[in-house]
Every structure is written in structure tokens, then in C-alpha cells.
Amino acid sequence: MQDALAALKEKFGYSSFRPGQEEVINHLLNGENALAVMPTGGGKSLCYQIPALLMPGITIVISPLIALMKDQVDALNEEGIAATYINSSLSFPEIDHRFAMAARGDVQLLYIAPERLDSDRFLRELSSLNVSMVAVDEAHCISQWGHDFRPSYLTLTEAIAQLPSHPVVIALTATATRKVAADIRARLGIPDANEVNTGFARDNLSFRVIKDQNKDTYLLEYLKLNNDQSGIIYASTRKEVERLYHLLEANHVAVTYYHGGMSEGDRNANQEDWLFDRKPVMVATNAFGxxxxxxxxxxxxxxxxxxxxxxxxxxxxxxxxxxxxxEAILLFKPNDLQIRRFFIDQSEMDDEFKQNEYRKLHEMQQYANTQDCLQQFILRYFGQTGSQPCGRCSNCLDERAFQDVTVDAQKVLSCVKRMRERFGKSLVAQVLTGAKTARVRELHLNELPTYGLMSSQTQSHINEFIDFLVASGYLNQGAGQYPTLSVSDQGVSVLLGKAQVQRKMAVKATKTLPVADDLFQALRELRTNFAEQQHVPPYVIFSDQTLRELAAQRPTTRVAMLNVRGVGQNKLDKYGDAYLELLRNWEQGADSSAAVANTEA
Incomplete structure (x- = not known):
């Protein structure tokens, strides 16, 4: 591991490994397959990049999105690591040239898309290389139980087995339930003991759920308060992506957008505007990112x-x-669930798959309506128990006053009981509001004592209130496309007057993200200049964290700058002098300002 630590410091500018990285790297250097389950930003890539520098031969990285391979390769090249990629964006002569580079040992990492392995010709050429390791990125795509299953990943096991060099295999993912992780291990021949799971908690990420208010109003206010920050806004449909883009642009937000219906050229141009911080806000479908x-x-x-x-x-x-x-913010409206149900209904998967998708959607609905710690809810979903409240999410920090809603809860619970717990929330809401629909009359539900009991409220409001009662455990909701409601033991206590129900009310947008100070902004502008010159995204030069440490430590020598986290030898040689000059000039300016202030005093 001494060689691994030396490579970490020289190439990446870090003096120690993050949790889990050393264990994974040890497995690989010992010739053992491994699975790394680490949260986004937890350092998964280093788990194969460091061994790739130490092993003989070449590392093959299987990545599902060809549009991003160039960025990943550019980032490695900036660190002084020889890497390239092969995908459909290249001509046949370019592909042959890159294969020749790999055969000569001129590159240490080769990125490819999983679809490449379907080609017998490509596999034969790959077999001619000395492949020491295969890294399967976004490994949850191999599992039919995962959220992003891709059939192209199913050929991986057979393709890897055909490689005569018998490479070691590492699978990497940020999101895998226990069932998905077991599936990954089984398909890729990874021993159970070689799964390294560092947990799913993100200590720097604050989760928020915003309900009961106009989403457009909240979004505009949030972006106004945090106008110096970069972010992504996700929507489910292309139509909604474009609507939000035009809304934000009309309100003078520096915004761009991305969805599958655009031309490849427009998508690439918009993605580049976002990556280079020319338009820091991206509105996109989940095809992006x-x-x-x-x-x-x-x-x-x-x-x-x-x-x-x-x-x-x-x-x-x-x-x-x-x-x-x-921050991670969910703007929740129950009506949005109908879009997701439509997607499930229109899928060509079998009934078992659809029922599983309905179950997952129900969990998402529960998350949006819980009043417990949001991070704890997520951790429990992934099988991680015993955690403490995060102290950062909107529920943990919620100081809004509780409102007693016991009477309304009793009305809903009573209605569910009187409907013999055989129907879903839409019909319950219709009965409570006194709807005169044919189905209500046909089932004689208009004859129930609870019919019209909440006629002063809208059906959408009651649907949302039912979601809250389900998330809080007062109602049980069945599985499937049309889940029925039943009253839980906790709900029975409310009906009998033995327990009360309390709920918190709406919130306003606030500025919670850190403000960029003048020195940090100057460092960021210098980074942007370098990025434009080399045509790489700014974060490839230095991360925001590295810039903030430069601003805090203000090194005056190359040796001191090399001790800043994220500054390796290659980047020091490229950018060190320019940053040191900026910091020296900044210090001189600060000293001059202090001298002027003392003179005036």
C-alpha cells in the first residue's frame, strides 16, 4: 500500500485514502474481485485508478454513457495519467489508432461502452491486449432489480470470461439495495466477503421536501437567493423541462436545458455551457447526469x-x-405520481416487474410525506439501520409550529372504515368531498354518513392529506397499480380518541448555501481562464474544495501548495505559478488596504 499511497499523493494530491478505498484496493492488488458500494462523491473512481497505475498491462473501464467518456479521460490526462476511450463517436481509423496505443502500452486506462462487448471483432481485439483489470462502473445497471437496468450489461460476464489474461474485476455503484448488490456479486463472480459498503450517508448533503405550495414560486425564489451557485433541476417529461427552462430564462436566470428529444449537437452544446459554468443552472430529464x-x-x-x-x-x-x-430538494405534488404510474403502465415489462415498480413508487411517496429524518428514511431503504438523525434535513431543522389535524384525520379514517377498506385514496377523496360521479352513485357510496363530510376542501388537498396519514402510519396502503387503504392500529387509536394527529405547515425558500468570498471568486475566475484555454470543464483544473483550501491556507511556495488537498505534482507544474502569483498579489493588496486603514485611523 506504500506504492498506492505514493501514487495517490503524486497524481491526485491526497495524502490519505477515504473510508473503504484502501480495503478495495487491497483486494484488487491481491488479485481478488471486489464490489465497491460508496455514495456519490465517495471516491469510487480512485478504487480502480490507483491499482491501474500499479498493475502491469491495461485497465478496461466499462462506462454506460459515451458522451461523458471524454470528460473522464480529460480529467485523468490533467493528472498526468495516460487514458483514452473507444466509442461510436470515433471513426474506424481513430479506433484502430487507439487500439494500437493500448497494445504498445501507451495508455493505462481504456474506457468503453458495454455495447462494444457485443461485437465479436471487438472482443478479439480486446483479447489481444494484456488486460489486468476490468472496472464496471454504474454496476447496478447489471441487475434487473436495480432502478436503471440495461440489457447491454448482461453480456459482461461472458465477455470478461473470454479474455485470456483473466483480469481482476471491480464493480462500482452508489446505489444498490441488498438485493441489487447480491445480484451484482453473483453475475460478476465477486465473493460476498469482498463487498465494501461504506454506507449511504452524505454528511455534506442536506435533504429537503417542499409541499403544499406553488412550485414555480418556490423555485424562482430559491434561484434568486442562490444566484451564485451551480445546480441541476430535474423534471419527468421533455415538455416540463422546456416549460421550466422558458420560465427561468424569462426571469433572467442563466439557464440551459437537456432532454432526449434534442439533437445531439444541441445537447452537447448545452451540456458544455453548464460544465463550463457559462450557464450554471441545468434543467433536464433524468437522461442527464x-x-x-x-x-x-x-x-x-x-x-x-x-x-x-x-x-x-x-x-x-x-x-x-x-x-x-x-442541497437536494424535492418539490412534491401528489399529481406528479400519476405521470410515474403512466410510465409504469406503458412499459412492456411483465406484471411482476410492474408490481415491483409500483412498490418503489409507493416508497418514494412515503419519503415525501414522512416527518422523520429524511436521510434516515433513505438509509433504511438501502438496508442501513442504526443511524442517528442527520440534523441537517428539512425535517430535522423544521421549526414550524404543529397544527392539530386530529378531527380531519378522524373523518378520513372513518370514511376508509365505512368503505370497508376496499378502495383507494381517489375514491375516498371523492366520497369525502361529496363528488357526484357515476362510480360513487353506482356503489351507493353517496349514502354513507361520511359522504360530503369534507366538502369545503378540494380532492387534491384530501389526497395529499391521505398521503401524509399513510407516511405517518395512520393508514396502510396496499401494493399494485390501484392500492387500497386500510386503517392501521395507530389509526384505530386516533378513531377512538386515544391519540392526536399533528402536522406542520408550509415553508419558504431560504439562502442556506455558502456565499463565495472575493478571494475564492478570484481563484475561480483564474480556473475558468485555464479551463477555456484548454477546453476542459473548470472542475477538471481544480475542485471548489481545493480552491477554498487555497483561499484558507494561502500558500506562498510550491512546496506549501503541494500540501493543499487536491494539488498533485502534474497540476502544480501546470498551474502552481499562476495561483501562487495571484495569492501573493492578493496578500500585498490586503496589506496595502490595512496600511491605508491604519493611516486613516
Whole structure:
């Protein structure tokens, strides 16, 4: 591990490994397959990049999104590590040239898409290389129980087995339930004991759920208060992406957008504007973001509810990869669930798959309505128990006064009971509001004592209140496309007057992210200049965390700058003199200002 630590310091500028990294690297250097389950920003890539520098031969990295391979390779090249990629964006002569580079040992890492392994010709050429390791990124894509299953990943096991060099295999993912992790291990021949799971908690990420208010109003206010930050806003449909883009642009937000219906050229141009911080806010469908290493994303906002907690946590985790304080916000409206149910209904999967998707959507609905710690809720979903409240999420920090809603809860619970616990929330809401629909009359539900009991409220409001009662444990909700409601033991206590129900009310947008000070801003502008010159995203030069440490430590020599986290030898040689000059000039300016102030005093 001494060689591994030396490579970590020289190439990446870090003097110690993060939790789990050393254990994974040890497995690989000992010739053992391994699975790394680490949260986004937890340092998964280093788990194969460090061994790739120490092993003979070449490391093959299987990555699902070809549009991002160039960014990953550019980042490695900036660290002085020889890497390249092969995908469909290249011509045949370019592919042959890169294979020749790999055969000569001119590159240490080769990135490819999983679809490449379907080609017998490509496999034969790959077999001619001395492949020492295969890294399977976004490994949850191999499991049909995962949120992003991709059939192209199913050929990996057979393809890897055909390689005559018998490479060691590492699988990496940020989101894997116990069932998905077991599936990954089984498919890739990874011993159970070689799964390294560092937990799913993100100590720098604050989760928020915003309900009961106008989403557009909240979004505009939030972006106004945090106008110096970069972030992603997710929506479920192309139509909603474009609507939000035009809304924000009309309100003078520096925004761009991304979805599958755009031309490849427009998508790439918009992605580049965002990566280079020319337009720091991106509105996108969930087709955007996987594999992007942009480290200074300060917020991820879901303007519509995702289909499951795995997708949500992976997308939310794109905020704060550099370890600095960041936010993940869900703007929840129960009507958005209908879009997700439509997607499930229209899928061509079998009934078992659909029922599983409905179950996942129900968990997402529970998350949006719980009043417990949001991070604890997520950790429990992934099988991690025994955690403490995070102290950062909107529920932990919620200082809003409780409102007693016991009477309304009793009305809903009583209605569910009188409907013999055979129907779902939509019909319950219709009965409570006194709806005159054909189905209500046909089932004689208009004859119930609870019919019209809450006629002063809207059906959407009652639907939302039912969601709250389910999330709080007063109602049970069945599985499937049309889940029925039943009263829990806790709900029975409320009906009998033995317990009360309390609920908190709406919140306003606040400025909670850190403000960029003048020195940090100057360091960031210098980074932008270098990024534009070399045509790489700014975070490839230095992360925000590295810039903040430069601003705090203000090194005056190359040796001192090399001790700043994230500054390796290669980057010191490229950028060190310019940053040291900026810091010296800044100190001289500060000294001059202090002298003037003392003279005036």
C-alpha cells in the first residue's frame, strides 16, 4: 500500500485514502474481485485508478454513457495519467489508432461502452491486449432489480470470461439495495466477503421536501437567493423541462436545458455551457447526469417526483461531489405520481416487474410525506439501520409550529372504515368531498354518513392529506397499480380518541448555501481562464474544495501548495505559478488596504 499511497499523493494530491478505498484496493492488488458500494462523491473512481497505475498491462473501464467518456479521460490526462476511450463517436481509423496505443502500452486506462462487448471483432481485439483489470462502473445497471437496468450489461460476464489474461474485476455503484448488490456479486463472480459498503450517508448533503405550495414560486425564489451557485433541476417529461427552462430564462436566470428529444449537437452544446459554468443552472430529464464529475454542483432540485428512491438518491447525489455543503430538494405534488404510474403502465415489462415498480413508487411517496429524518428514511431503504438523525434535513431543522389535524384525520379514517377498506385514496377523496360521479352513485357510496363530510376542501388537498396519514402510519396502503387503504392500529387509536394527529405547515425558500468570498471568486475566475484555454470543464483544473483550501491556507511556495488537498505534482507544474502569483498579489493588496486603514485611523 506504500506504492498506492505514493501514487495517490503524486497524481491526485491526497495524502490519505477515504473510508473503504484502501480495503478495495487491497483486494484488487491481491488479485481478488471486489464490489465497491460508496455514495456519490465517495471516491469510487480512485478504487480502480490507483491499482491501474500499479498493475502491469491495461485497465478496461466499462462506462454506460459515451458522451461523458471524454470528460473522464480529460480529467485523468490533467493528472498526468495516460487514458483514452473507444466509442461510436470515433471513426474506424481513430479506433484502430487507439487500439494500437493500448497494445504498445501507451495508455493505462481504456474506457468503453458495454455495447462494444457485443461485437465479436471487438472482443478479439480486446483479447489481444494484456488486460489486468476490468472496472464496471454504474454496476447496478447489471441487475434487473436495480432502478436503471440495461440489457447491454448482461453480456459482461461472458465477455470478461473470454479474455485470456483473466483480469481482476471491480464493480462500482452508489446505489444498490441488498438485493441489487447480491445480484451484482453473483453475475460478476465477486465473493460476498469482498463487498465494501461504506454506507449511504452524505454528511455534506442536506435533504429537503417542499409541499403544499406553488412550485414555480418556490423555485424562482430559491434561484434568486442562490444566484451564485451551480445546480441541476430535474423534471419527468421533455415538455416540463422546456416549460421550466422558458420560465427561468424569462426571469433572467442563466439557464440551459437537456432532454432526449434534442439533437445531439444541441445537447452537447448545452451540456458544455453548464460544465463550463457559462450557464450554471441545468434543467433536464433524468437522461442527464450519470457519470458527470462536475464537482461544484451545489443543489439538485427535483421539480417532479422520481420513480423510486434509488434514482432519486443517485440524482440527488450529484450535488456536492467535492464535499462542500450542498442541497437536494424535492418539490412534491401528489399529481406528479400519476405521470410515474403512466410510465409504469406503458412499459412492456411483465406484471411482476410492474408490481415491483409500483412498490418503489409507493416508497418514494412515503419519503415525501414522512416527518422523520429524511436521510434516515433513505438509509433504511438501502438496508442501513442504526443511524442517528442527520440534523441537517428539512425535517430535522423544521421549526414550524404543529397544527392539530386530529378531527380531519378522524373523518378520513372513518370514511376508509365505512368503505370497508376496499378502495383507494381517489375514491375516498371523492366520497369525502361529496363528488357526484357515476362510480360513487353506482356503489351507493353517496349514502354513507361520511359522504360530503369534507366538502369545503378540494380532492387534491384530501389526497395529499391521505398521503401524509399513510407516511405517518395512520393508514396502510396496499401494493399494485390501484392500492387500497386500510386503517392501521395507530389509526384505530386516533378513531377512538386515544391519540392526536399533528402536522406542520408550509415553508419558504431560504439562502442556506455558502456565499463565495472575493478571494475564492478570484481563484475561480483564474480556473475558468485555464479551463477555456484548454477546453476542459473548470472542475477538471481544480475542485471548489481545493480552491477554498487555497483561499484558507494561502500558500506562498510550491512546496506549501503541494500540501493543499487536491494539488498533485502534474497540476502544480501546470498551474502552481499562476495561483501562487495571484495569492501573493492578493496578500500585498490586503496589506496595502490595512496600511491605508491604519493611516486613516
Amino acid at each position: 450519470m457519470g458527470i464529475d462536475k464537482s461544484n454542483v451545489r443543489f439538485v432540485i427535483h421539480a417532479q417526483v422520481p420513480g423510486d428512491l434509488e434514482s432519486y438518491y443517485q440524482e440527488a447525489g450529484r450535488a456536492g461531489r467535492d464535499g462542500l455543503p450542498s
